Amino acid sequence: MLKHRVIPCVLLKNWQLVKSIHFDSFRTIGHPTSTARIYNSRNVDELIVLDIDASLNKEEINTEIITDIANECFMPLTIGGGIKTIDDIYKVLNAGADKVAINSKALEDLDFIKQASSIFGSQCIVCSIDVKKIDGKYKVFTKKDGVLDINPLELAKKYQEYGAGEILLTSVDNEGSTKGYDLELIKLFKDELEIPIILNGGMGEPHHAVEAIQNGADAVAAAYIFHFSQYTPNDIKRELVKCNIDSRIIDN
Amino acid sequence: MLNNQIVIIDYNMGNLRSVQKAFEKVGCDAVITNNHEIIKNASKVVLPGVGAFKDGMKNLEELGLIDILNEEIIKNKKPFLGICLGMQLIASKSYENGETDGLGWVDAEVVKFDFTDYDKKLKIPHVGWNNVNYKNNNVLFDAIANKSDFYFVHSYHFQTKEDIVTSTTDYGFDFVSSVNKNNIYAFQFHPEKSQIVGLKLIENFVNLNGEL
Numbered sequence: 176m177l178k179h180r181v182i183p184c185v186l187l188k189n190w191q192l193v194k195s196i197h198f199d200s201f202r203t204i205g206h207p208t209s210t211a212r213i214y215n216s217r218n219v220d221e222l223i224v225l226d227i228d229a230s231l232n233k234e235e236i237n238t239e240i241i242t243d244i245a246n247e248c249f250m251p252l253t254i255g256g257g258i259k260t261i262d263d264i265y266k267v268l269n270a271g272a273d274k275v276a277i278n279s280k281a282l283e284d285l286d287f288i289k290q291a292s293s294i295f296g297s298q299c300i301v302c303s304i305d306v307k308k309i310d311g312k313y314k315v316f317t318k319k320d321g322v323l324d325i326n327p328l329e330l331a332k333k334y335q336e337y338g339a340g341e342i343l344l345t346s347v348d349n350e351g352s353t354k355g356y357d358l359e360l361i362k363l364f365k366d367e368l369e370i371p372i373i374l375n376g377g378m379g380e381p382h383h384a385v386e387a388i389q390n391g392a393d394a395v396a397a398a399y400i401f402h403f404s405q406y407t408p409n410d411i412k413r414e415l416v417k418c419n420i421d422s423r424i425i426d427n
Numbered sequence: 428m429l430n431n432q433i434v435i436i437d438y439n440m441g442n443l444r445s446v447q448k449a450f451e452k453v454g455c456d457a458v459i460t461n462n463h464e465i466i467k468n469a470s471k472v473v474l475p476g477v478g479a480f481k482d483g484m485k486n487l488e489e490l491g492l493i494d495i496l497n498e499e500i501i502k503n504k505k506p507f508l509g510i511c512l513g514m515q516l517i518a519s520k521s522y523e524n525g526e527t528d529g530l531g532w533v534d535a536e537v538v539k540f541d542f543t544d545y546d547k548k549l550k551i552p553h554v555g556w557n558n559v560n561y562k563n564n565n566v567l568f569d570a571i572a573n574k575s576d577f578y579f580v581h582s583y584h585f586q587t588k589e590d591i592v593t594s595t596t597d598y599g600f601d602f603v604s605s606v607n608k609n610n611i612y613a614f615q616f617h618p619e620k621s622q623i624v625g626l627k628l629i630e631n632f633v634n635l636n637g638e639l
Contacts, residue, residue, distance in 0.1 A: 177549075177598060178556045178576060218622050222558060246448060249622045257576055271444045273477075273580075273620065295441065296478040298552050298580040340552055340580075393550060421468045423556045423576045425623070 178423040180220040180394035181384060181411045183401050184375055185210060187226040187240070187256070190226055207240060211247035218425040221251045221406045223343070223373075223396055225276060225303075227318070230256025237248040238270040245271025253275025253301055255343075264291055268299070276343055279317060281317025282330075285337050301373075302334040303343040306360060313360060316347050316393040328363055335370050342368065343396065346376040351399050365391025381406060381414035388420050433633065434469040436496075438486040439546050440512060440620070441477035448621035453630040461490045471632070472496070475619070476512035480521040480537060480583070483512050483618040484529065487547055493530065500611065501532060506635050509613035514606070515585060517613055523583050524598035533608050535587035542599050551583040553598045559605065559616065565593040567605075567631045573625045579604075585615060 187207060207224065214222055224244060229236065241254055254267045255276025264275050275284040275295075281288050281302050306327045307316040315325040331342050337371045344364065346357035356377045364372055374392035378384060384395045400406050435446055437459045450457035450473075466472065474496075475602040476483055476634060487493050500507045509517055518529040521537035522557065529537070542548050562566055584602040596604035596615070605614045612632065618625035 176558065177553065177579075180555050194518070215622070249452065249616075249620065249626060250448060251580070251620050268442060269444055271442075273445060274440055293479070294482075297582065298477060298554065301439070321554060341554065366548075369548070369551055371552075371554055394555065 176419045176421045178220070179388050179392075179415060180373070181415075181422070182221045182223055182373060182394055182396040183214055183408060184223040184225065184396040184398045185420045186226055186398065187224060187265060208243045211244045212266050213248055214408075215247050217407060217409065219250060219252070219268055220394075220423060221340045222248055223253045223255070223276065225254075226256030231315075235268055238266050241267060241270040241272060251270045253343075255301070257301055261291060264295060268295065274299050274301050276301040276303045276341075276373045278305065279319065281334060281339075282315070282317065282323075282325075282422065285333060288334060288337040288339055292340070294427060297338050297340035297370075300339050301341045302331070302339040302344050303345065304330055304334075304346050305345045306357075308357075308360075327360075328367060331364065331368060331372075335368055339370060341371045341373060341377060345396075346374075349377030350375070354400060355379060355383040356392070356395070358386055358390045361387060361391045379404070380410075381411045383419075385414060385418045385420060388415065389418075429572075431455070431467045431471070431633070433473060435473045435475060436461045436466070436487075436492065437461045438476070438483065438490055438492060438511075440483050440486060440556055443475055445617075446473060446475045446510065446619045447553065449626055449629050450633070452626055453528075453633055455633045456615055461492060463491065463495050464490075464496050465625070466499060469499070470505060471508070471635070472499060472511035472604070473508045474509040474516065475634050476516070477580070478512060480512065480515055480523040481525070481527045487516070489532075491639050496530065497611045499546075504530075504610045506632065507611045509611070510619070511581060511615060511617055513617050514613035515583060515613060518585060518587070521583065533587060533591055533606065534589050535585055535605050535606075537583050537585055539583050540598070540602075543598055549599045552582075554580040556621075557596050557598065557616075559594045559596055560601070561594050562592050565605070565607050566635065567607070567628055568593070569627075569631050571624050571627050571631075577604075577614075577618065577625060579616045579622040580592055581615060 371393035375396040378397035518535035
């Protein structure tokens with residue numbers, strides 16, 4: 176059986192690992208390479224690394240740091256932040272990443288997704304959507320432009336049509352809150368897409384992952400819980416198995 | 428022939444560096460190349476790859492690699508490791524975006540996952556960790572427990588009537604997740620991304636005795 180993945184998501188800013196709350200108030204929490212090494216030794220299912228300000232600051236992609244992180248990873252590695260061109264994707268993959276997460280560029284230019292997926296394959300293209308709830312309705316959010324009048328589910332369907340292989344769906348409201356995933360949000364997406372959805376934002380205890388998956392997430396991503404609590408990815412997965420959800424547990 | 432010089436074929440199809448890194452981790456310096464002389468002098472050949480079948484074949488052809496691979500793998504019987512797209516390319520034919528002939532080393536076809544007749548529509552691509560169920564005790568699975576989880580990411584799968592299947596994996600149905608025919612070993616999953624069990628598989632390939 177295919178296992179539901181539990182994916183640590185780590186944020187880079189100035190090439191340091193940070194953790195945000197609601198995409199703001201960042202705290203530096205260590206060096207990316209050593210963090211990647213620890214996650215690899217803990218046999219996590221996958222790792223997502225996002226450079227949160229790369230798009231905003233139009234920074235060049237730092238392939239050195241990606242290479243350093245990738246050298247520690249013998250599990251799938253997704254890199255996102257500031258990817259604007261096909262050449263950027265080549266650089267990131269050549270540095271050792273397996274997938275790229277694309278957010279702003281996908282919003283600006285759907286054809287970029289089509290082009291990228293035809294060159295690198297859909298499996299390589301993760302489209303990232305940040306969502307905020309405004310007056311009871313879900314809207315797409317970007318750091319640069321704030322809330323946009325775009326329905327996230329419709330956007331996800333477009334991304335799928337244009338060749339995305341996975342959707343990384345983040346609730347900005349729940350992000351860093353530890354109050355659990357936005358279950359209303361994932362319920363809207365359940366059975367609507369053919370491609371897998373990674374739900375992100377809000378895990379504060381292992382049972383939150385169970386709720387996310389029971390309500391339609393294919394995989395869960397989280398940051399805060401792994402940095403600021405005693406829980407490890409394996410604790411989350413033991414809880415999944417306890418609730419009869421297929422999960423991969425490797426005991427070290 | 429150099430003693431255990433392993434080459435990773437560079438045909439612009441994806442995560443070559445990941446594969447090279449995995450070889451380094453098990454103590455083997457594999458070379459990424461499409462240089463014909465280096466491939467001829469190698470003792471073992473690895474064909475990784477992610478992406479579309481058609482592009483894969485086109486790139487192999489444009490780089491003049493098809494004849495070299497036929498010579499070294501089929502005629503000279505060098506141990507060959509195909510990963511993901513590198514497994515699919517050894518088939519006779521793929522139905523990805525039309526019909527495309529493959530290398531034809533095994534009598535096999537590559538078709539898209541189809542859950543039309545199933546109650547539960549599974550997601551495509553098949554992405555994540557899934558069990559690899561052995562059909563026999565293949566040498567590349569030495570010291571790896573049966574039913575171990577390996578990392579998969581693909582939308583198309585391999586079908587063959589030849590008696591070469593070494594494992595299957597359940598995704599809606601049991602599909603072929605690895606094959607072995609003589610000196611050819613091929614895996615739909617990514618050993619280079621499958622942590623301990625994957626690195627062990629790569630180590631087993633490095634340690635294969637080339638004298639078949």
